[in-house]
Amino acid sequence: MTIASTNAEVTAIDTQARWPLLLMLGGALKWLVVAGVLSLIVSIQLHSPAFLAEYSVFTHGRAVAMAETAFVYGWAANAGLALALWILGRLGGEPLRALNWVVVGTYAWNIGVAIGIVGIAIGDATSFSLLQMPGYAQPLMLVGYAAIAVSGILAWSGRRTDGTFASHWYAIAALFLFPWLFSAAQAMLVWTPVRGVLQAVAAGWFAQGVWTLWLAPLALAVAYYVVPKVTGRALSGYDFAPHGFWTLIVIGAWTGGRHLVGGPLPAWVATLAIVSCTLLLFHTLVVALNLRGAFGGGGTALKFIAFGVGAYVFGGLLDAVTAFRSVALVTQFTHFTTAQQQLALYGGVSMILFGGIYFAVPRLTGRPWASAAFVAGHRVTVVLGIVLLVVSLAAAGWIQGHDLNNPKISFADIALHTRPWLLLATAAQLILLSANLLLLVNFVRSVGACCCCGEETAPAEAPFRPAATMEAHAS
Amino acid sequence: MKNGLVFFVGLFAALALSWGAIVLGSHRQLGALAPFYDDSESASFPARPTGLAARGQLVYADLGCASCHTQQVRRPDFGGDQARGWGERQSVARDYIFQLRPQLGGARVGPDLTNLASRKPSAPDTDDLLKLLYTGSPLHPAYAFLFEERAIAGERSAVALKLTAGLAPAAGREIVPTERALSLVAFLLSLNTSYDYPESRPLPKAAAKKDAGHGAAPAAKKEGEKK
Numbered sequence A: 001m002t003i004a005s006t007n008a009e010v011t012a013i014d015t016q017a018r019w020p021l022l023l024m025l026g027g028a029l030k031w032l033v034v035a036g037v038l039s040l041i042v043s044i045q046l047h048s049p050a051f052l053a054e055y056s057v058f059t060h061g062r063a064v065a066m067a068e069t070a071f072v073y074g075w076a077a078n079a080g081l082a083l084a085l086w087i088l089g090r091l092g093g094e095p096l097r098a099l100n101w102v103v104v105g106t107y108a109w110n111i112g113v114a115i116g117i118v119g120i121a122i123g124d125a126t127s128f129s130l131l132q133m134p135g136y137a138q139p140l141m142l143v144g145y146a147a148i149a150v151s152g153i154l155a156w157s158g159r160r161t162d163g164t165f166a167s168h169w170y171a172i173a174a175l176f177l178f179p180w181l182f183s184a185a186q187a188m189l190v191w192t193p194v195r196g197v198l199q200a201v202a203a204g205w206f207a208q209g210v211w212t213l214w215l216a217p218l219a220l221a222v223a224y225y226v227v228p229k230v231t232g233r234a235l236s237g238y239d240f241a242p243h244g245f246w247t248l249i250v251i252g253a254w255t256g257g258r259h260l261v262g263g264p265l266p267a268w269v270a271t272l273a274i275v276s277c278t279l280l281l282f283h284t285l286v287v288a289l290n291l292r293g294a295f296g297g298g299g300t301a302l303k304f305i306a307f308g309v310g311a312y313v314f315g316g317l318l319d320a321v322t323a324f325r326s327v328a329l330v331t332q333f334t335h336f337t338t339a340q341q342q343l344a345l346y347g348g349v350s351m352i353l354f355g356g357i358y359f360a361v362p363r364l365t366g367r368p369w370a371s372a373a374f375v376a377g378h379r380v381t382v383v384l385g386i387v388l389l390v391v392s393l394a395a396a397g398w399i400q401g402h403d404l405n406n407p408k409i410s411f412a413d414i415a416l417h418t419r420p421w422l423l424l425a426t427a428a429q430l431i432l433l434s435a436n437l438l439l440l441v442n443f444v445r446s447v448g449a450c451c452c453c454g455e456e457t458a459p460a461e462a463p464f465r466p467a468a469t470m471e472a473h474a475s
Numbered sequence B: 001m002k003n004g005l006v007f008f009v010g011l012f013a014a015l016a017l018s019w020g021a022i023v024l025g026s027h028r029q030l031g032a033l034a035p036f037y038d039d040s041e042s043a044s045f046p047a048r049p050t051g052l053a054a055r056g057q058l059v060y061a062d063l064g065c066a067s068c069h070t071q072q073v074r075r076p077d078f079g080g081d082q083a084r085g086w087g088e089r090q091s092v093a094r095d096y097i098f099q100l101r102p103q104l105g106g107a108r109v110g111p112d113l114t115n116l117a118s119r120k121p122s123a124p125d126t127d128d129l130l131k132l133l134y135t136g137s138p139l140h141p142a143y144a145f146l147f148e149e150r151a152i153a154g155e156r157s158a159v160a161l162k163l164t165a166g167l168a169p170a171a172g173r174e175i176v177p178t179e180r181a182l183s184l185v186a187f188l189l190s191l192n193t194s195y196d197y198p199e200s201r202p203l204p205k206a207a208a209k210k211d212a213g214h215g216a217a218p219a220a221k222k223e224g225e226k227k
Helices: A003-009 A012-047 A060-092 A099-121 A138-157 A166-191 A198-231 A238-257 A267-290 A292-296 A300-323 A325-331 A335-365 A372-404 A411-450 A467-473 B004-030 B051-063 B126-135 B179-188 B204-211 B216-225
Strands: B036-038 B043-045 B147-151 B173-177
Touching: A012 A060, A012 A099, A012 A335, A012 A411, A060 A099, A060 A138, A060 A166, A060 A198, A060 A335, A060 B051, A099 A138, A138 A166, A166 A198, A166 A238, A166 B004, A198 A238, A198 A267, A198 A292, A198 A300, A198 A335, A198 B004, A238 A267, A238 B004, A267 A292, A267 A300, A267 B004, A292 A300, A300 A325, A300 A335, A300 A372, A325 A335, A325 A372, A335 A372, A335 A411, A372 A411, B051 B179, B126 B173, B126 B179, B173 B179
Parallel strands: none
Antiparallel strands: B036 B043, B147 B173
């Protein structure tokens, strides 16, 4: 994308929102690197259990919890929310309002995540997947989230046009549903825990809800916005988009029991999840149909999003297949489930968010990326890293699953059989970490070049905007 | 989706419906699950964990042991759980009713621990587990931070590790497990779900298939066998 083309598109909507949104995106990229370091530790421990074992803060369980928290609540949340706000502002046709709240909320949210990760490190993790942060970090995050979301809701209610677009629905659904999910999970699991195995049911409902009702909609809001913008063509089969949307929203959280196949629970919990995973294929099909324009080629942003949409669709198919009991018999409790999670979170959501960042940041700063070579380098390395990571973990998991079902094979042999693939997964984590460092450096340089004063290099330094300018624009 | 109110109500209803069905539905079925009183043994099962074991479960949770070890045995015809000696029956919801934070787990990098205390032919004892936690193994990390090395003051501590050769500390010093290590081991050694509940027995259908029409007989026999 050239300077001319980006400048022509930059509007007051972008310049108004520049610093608050760059602050969030900067936070997101910092967390992405933190998550990368932690994931590398986790990955090394899988083939060399003694690695960092003498430090209690890095036991495998805690490192897994910290990596997951930094990735989902640090990286994906910040990036997804920033892009969702930006898109809601642009679709609404008015500059975003309540941006002071966004800045306050961003600080609160990120401090909350930091407290949560430190809490996990010192042993206060809740031990529920995707809800590992201790109870004392969560209320602050909820307050921060509310402050951030105000701006998005105002952009929706104050939009200039009466009609809405698919990006609108996905972004608003994500903004609106997460606090309900998060507070319901806190109430059921942290403050007044339900009894016995019901905790596993509630935790599964929450974890699948975070994925289907928050992360996936955030990413899809970006994809539905950027794809038609870049290709300049209407989405194909757009009439189906509302059906695809409601299928995800209505069915999504019903997949909550998919990891509980064969567990000490009523069989209907797992069966319901299997049926729901299959029904969700309709949503996946609609997304593939609507966004197939992304595969036609185009700029950097579109290439990232095309990969992301491809991974999202493939991940949806894989989820449906592995939900079945006969397949789950092999893949359950193995690295294969990790591979699926990485395919969804890294391949699907993160790649689409990367695409959104490559699309949005030049428009927010009003100038192109500092280094085109870094952009290309990031794309090549991150694609390589994700493919390698998912393939190696899936292979390791498949071997592990078959070995586990054969009682004659000892755990020492399983470790031996999976070791080559786990080493490959570590290499993939290393590649991903260096890829994301490239993105962070490029981001800091681009944003630094944007500040005319020159001293404000880090987005974290973004000042609060004076109240007077706020009022002038809050119509 | 022009009508904002209907849109938001729809979103909320979708979420509430899934919550009601999955969480409330299973709560309705299992929320009031009571211990099973066995007349022949004059005892109810599962037994409440001791205070030390209950605290040990919190140590298990905070170290994140569940990232490698599960605590759920699947039914006999589903996976090799039983063949690996992890349990003689499938785990059922009643096994967990007294657990503060059940650790079902999601990965089996290491073995399942549901019945660690009733392993055949011989279950590990406190010394075995403490030694594994302190020295580790090629497959298991060593958690030295759960132990403290100190000078022997007067008499040697009763709980000090009995280590040999290269692992032993210098003369006049001893390795003592911290309270966290002791409670974790107490929890691990409380893991035993060998009691057979009515709902944990194999389905009559499966039994009928095996015995070709004498479906009722094995269930009755099983009743008599109950320890």
